[in-house]
Amino acid sequence: MKKIARIIVLIFTVSFIGCQSDDDSSNIQEPEQTNVILNSDNLTNRVNFEHAGVVRVKGAPLENPEETAGKRSNILAAKDMEANDLPLVEVAEVSAPVYNGTVLRATHVEINGNYAYVSYNVEGDAYMGAIDVIDISNPLTPTVVLQAIFPETDISSIDYYQNALYIAGANPSMSSDDSNPAFLIKMQLQDGIPTDNLTLMDMPGYVATGVVANADGIFGVSGDNGILGKYNISTQQLDEDAPLDDLRAVESYDSKIVVLSGTEGIHVYNTSNLNETKSFSTSQDVAEAKRTIDFYDNNVLVSEGFNGLGIYKLSNGSKVTTIEIPEVDSEENIDPNDVVTNAVSVDDKHIFTANGAGGVSVYTINNSVSDLTTIGTLNLEGSANYVKSDDDFIFVADGKGGLKILKAVTKPDSGSNIVCSDYPAYQGGYWLNVNSNKDEAYNGSASLMGVNVNSKASLIFCGALAVNKGVNVNSDGTFLVKGTLAQGTTEAPYNALIVNNNGVLQIEGSLVVYGNMILNNGATLEFLGSGSSITVYGKVTKNGTVTIKGDYTDTFNSLK
Numbered sequence: 001m002k003k004i005a006r007i008i009v010l011i012f013t014v015s016f017i018g019c020q021s022d023d024d025s026s027n028i029q030e031p032e033q034t035n036v037i038l039n040s041d042n043l044t045n046r047v048n049f050e051h052a053g054v055v056r057v058k059g060a061p062l063e064n065p066e067e068t069a070g071k072r073s074n075i076l077a078a079k080d081m082e083a084n085d086l087p088l089v090e091v092a093e094v095s096a097p098v099y100n101g102t103v104l105r106a107t108h109v110e111i112n113g114n115y116a117y118v119s120y121n122v123e124g125d126a127y128m129g130a131i132d133v134i135d136i137s138n139p140l141t142p143t144v145v146l147q148a149i150f151p152e153t154d155i156s157s158i159d160y161y162q163n164a165l166y167i168a169g170a171n172p173s174m175s176s177d178d179s180n181p182a183f184l185i186k187m188q189l190q191d192g193i194p195t196d197n198l199t200l201m202d203m204p205g206y207v208a209t210g211v212v213a214n215a216d217g218i219f220g221v222s223g224d225n226g227i228l229g230k231y232n233i234s235t236q237q238l239d240e241d242a243p244l245d246d247l248r249a250v251e252s253y254d255s256k257i258v259v260l261s262g263t264e265g266i267h268v269y270n271t272s273n274l275n276e277t278k279s280f281s282t283s284q285d286v287a288e289a290k291r292t293i294d295f296y297d298n299n300v301l302v303s304e305g306f307n308g309l310g311i312y313k314l315s316n317g318s319k320v321t322t323i324e325i326p327e328v329d330s331e332e333n334i335d336p337n338d339v340v341t342n343a344v345s346v347d348d349k350h351i352f353t354a355n356g357a358g359g360v361s362v363y364t365i366n367n368s369v370s371d372l373t374t375i376g377t378l379n380l381e382g383s384a385n386y387v388k389s390d391d392d393f394i395f396v397a398d399g400k401g402g403l404k405i406l407k408a409v410t411k412p413d414s415g416s417n418i419v420c421s422d423y424p425a426y427q428g429g430y431w432l433n434v435n436s437n438k439d440e441a442y443n444g445s446a447s448l449m450g451v452n453v454n455s456k457a458s459l460i461f462c463g464a465l466a467v468n469k470g471v472n473v474n475s476d477g478t479f480l481v482k483g484t485l486a487q488g489t490t491e492a493p494y495n496a497l498i499v500n501n502n503g504v505l506q507i508e509g510s511l512v513v514y515g516n517m518i519l520n521n522g523a524t525l526e527f528l529g530s531g532s533s534i535t536v537y538g539k540v541t542k543n544g545t546v547t548i549k550g551d552y553t554d555t556f557n558s559l560k
Contacts, residue, residue, distance in 0.1 A: 280317025
């Protein structure tokens with residue numbers, strides 16, 4: 001089957017909205033025959049920081065086992081739980097767009113430089129979509145800079161290539177009998193921002209579910225009645241197509257095009273002529289839902305719904321392993337039918353899976369994808385429908401809850417006089433307690449629940465450290481961080497960072513406190529080297545005489 005695409009340069013009536021009382025798009029008066037609405041005003045209140053701070057892994061002990069010894073057996077058992085190696089903070093949440101009283105749901109995320117592009121659609125028979133443009137150049141304060149509403153168009157997926165967005169979706173006006181509403185759109189950008197310069201690429205199928213653009217062409221897939229289509233990158237004409245049932249995702253890997261069918265598994269094609277080079281079965285997925293694939297070291301990772309995550313060798317299709325969907329605690333009141341692996345994303349040495357009501361699970365890749373360490377499930381509210389990791393950012397599409405932006409805590413690029421390899425990697429539990437008159441030193445990355453440096457004790461941590469609850473430096477204790485320390489959350493009750501009488505906290509790098517900071521009489525806060533910074537979201541309290549010294553940048557002027 002080969003269908004000649006009709007290429008239409010759409011003449012969109014574009015409404016630039018200004019001077020709104022709020023950002024709810026239901027207040028927009030849509031001009032007749034409007035096809036897209038671009039809004040760049042009054043979007044700041046869609047970003048909130050109410051849940052910002054260090055992300056806790058479900059199951060990590062909420063209390064310090066040394067302080068509750070002999071009181072609660074479950075806390076004692078949790079004492080031996082090894083802390084994870086991926087310190088994460090939630091940067092912000094972005095609420096979903098609202099149009100004509102309808103809350104849209106996030107479907108996909110694409111990242112290019114300082115911008116993240118987020119697509120949306122709606123459930124049910126209605127057609128409605130949107131694209132948000134989020135400026136992430138400052139990871140502390142992301143902002144929504146543009147909102148594009150498509151009143152009669154579902155958007156399933158987006159991709160970025162050479163200053164253009166490529167959009168996969170469906171619009172009922174594309175088909176007189178509702179049999180072929182699928183399409184692709186090229187949306188030209190100007191300095192990274194969408195414009196009204198759009199080109200439509202028609203394709204057979206009920207809905208276009210995925211799109212990838214590169215130097216070889218524009219590759220789109222559509223679901224029922226659908227195809228894998230290759231469009232010319234210059235003319236947007238359909239060059240080649242291959243029919244295949246129930247296509248869910250398309251990606252480019254190692255100069256090949258790889259697609260996922262819910263009924264027929266993985267198929268691999270040459271980019272030049274769409275000749276199929278290999279295919280193999282995966283777990284059949286009968287649910288009509290979004291699924292994604294990703295790659296690591298010539299393996300393809302496949303989100304397989306109720307069957308969890310399947311990992312297969314691309315060379316021969318043999319299964320490497322299966323990661324089951326996470327178990328749900330009966331006390332969480334979660335319907336097991338809502339726990340399903342919707343999406344997968346790989347970044348460096350970590351795998352992230354979006355498991356619906358089961359949240360986002362994280363795994364560390366050790367020697368290979370058959371050798372994984374389970375970090376756990378991130379303690380995020382809502383339902384994880386999609387996850388995208390890129391350059392230390394993790395974006396979680398939370399359905400109608402919008403978008404959660406997470407970021408890995410990393411050591412600053414600035415140099416350090418301390419060589420971290422001089423210290424062993426931290427391999428202890430989630431609560432790090434340094435007893436009085438003891439000296440301890442560690443390197444690497446760690447996510448902890450709490451840190452206590454007791455009287456006349458010292459602790460050195462060289463690398464990246466995130467602490468969900470309190471950090472206490474007690475009398476005559478010293479805590480030196482070479483790298484980055486992130487502590488607490490913006491949610492009450494706050495767990496403070498406390499430096500007590502004659503205690504010393506030294507920072508060479510970055511200190512971010514999401515709650516409150518308390519410096520008691522005689523405390524010292526010292527910044528070493530040059531270029532260090534401190535950011536405090538809560539309140540800084542100085543009780544008595546305290547010493548703050550060194551070269552540093554105070555982001556919110558909290559120490560004054």
